[in-house]
Amino acid sequence: MRGSRVDLADTNGNGFTDYEDAAAGELGLYATEWTRDDMGLALAFETAGSVPYTDKKFSYQHDGLVHYLKFELFEGEGVTVALTAHVNSGSMSFYAYQPDDQNNSFASATYIGNGETKTASFTAKVGGTYWVKVTGSVGTADVAVYRAFFNAGVTDASRSFYSTFNTARYLVAGEYARSSLQDFYRFEAVQGDTIVLALTANVNSGSISFYVYQPGDRNSSFASATYLGNNEKKAVSFTAETTGTYFLQVSGASGWYEIETDGVRVDVDEDGDGFFNTEEYMRGSRVDLADTKERRWGQVLQSRISECCIARPDPQSDLAAQGDWAQCEATGRPLGEPHCHQSSTQPVGCQRHQASWN
Secondary structure, X not given: OOOOOOOOOOOOOOOOOHHHHHHOOOOOOOOOEEOOOOOOXXXXXXXXXXXXXXXXXXXXXXXXOOEEEEEEEOOOOEEEEEEEEEEOOOOEEEEEEEOOEOOOOOEEEEEEOEOOEEEEEEEOOOOEXXXXXXXXXXXXXXXXXXXXXXXXXXXXXXXXXXXXXXXXXXXXXXXXXXXXXXXXXXXXEOOXXXXXXXXEEEOOOOOEEEEEEOOOOOOOOXXXXXXXXXXXXXXXXXXXXXXXXXXXXXXXXXXXXXXEEEOOOOOOOOOOXXXXXXXXXXXXXXXXXXXXXXXXXXXHHHHHHHHHOOOOOOOOOHHHHOOHHHHHHHOOOOOOOOOOOOOOOOOOOOHHHHHXXX
């Protein structure tokens, strides 16, 4: 699809053009790649190019000028922005701007060399349009906006990127491949729980280390085991001092490693409201009471879309036959908006129906 139109093809054969799929946060058969012409007008905040989808990379040919991308967030939603630079010389950088301040970036990653990936993570303090400004050398930029695990409707299966606190996957004992960045895992603990985490490294050279972080402190780990060589196993044990979401970070050489756990709780939706406990700890809501009116509108909307509005407007579809489409109609969603299911950053085409979801 390099340099071709994404609004005229249906590469995955689902009856919707790649343009429609991208607008709904879905992909066609191939990744989106933009040319210099595609980004030629994205030279200011006012003409910024819209991020076509989240949770997967897209590419564009960077011409050495300053270019702008934009995407929407609800208050309280988190993201990780990642950029991989492909340049013959020099580097690329990116800077993030929030809706109420186009003069000062609040997050950034700079001097990204050839083949290097850097990230910036944040949680939206206000809802609205966020921008990413990309600068630097001529080359190709791979860009991705990954939704945080605590956003409504997001699951670990939504993406294959787990390299930041915001994108940490839930910790399950087993074998894992080292990514090119850091590997992050999250788990739930209640004050007084005794937790044991053990890791065995499988590397051809170098070593692997791991670090444990407690709720509310992402700057310094409180437990760690470092420089595990090939076939070496180390463990840490601790008693949880506070209830909440804990994180495990694994870094070091390429290869594989095995994680063993004891005392780690299975992540559950204790109050049956569609949000697992780790998500609620991060959001600051109650794990023992279902969230209804207490949830922000965006969370309610995306949650309900995730529950029932995944059906296409096709009366012959399996989902429609199961009553899902009727449920969507009953809650005020019009038949004429086929992509009113959960999308990349917000429900496409449903904004004017906000009152129907309150």
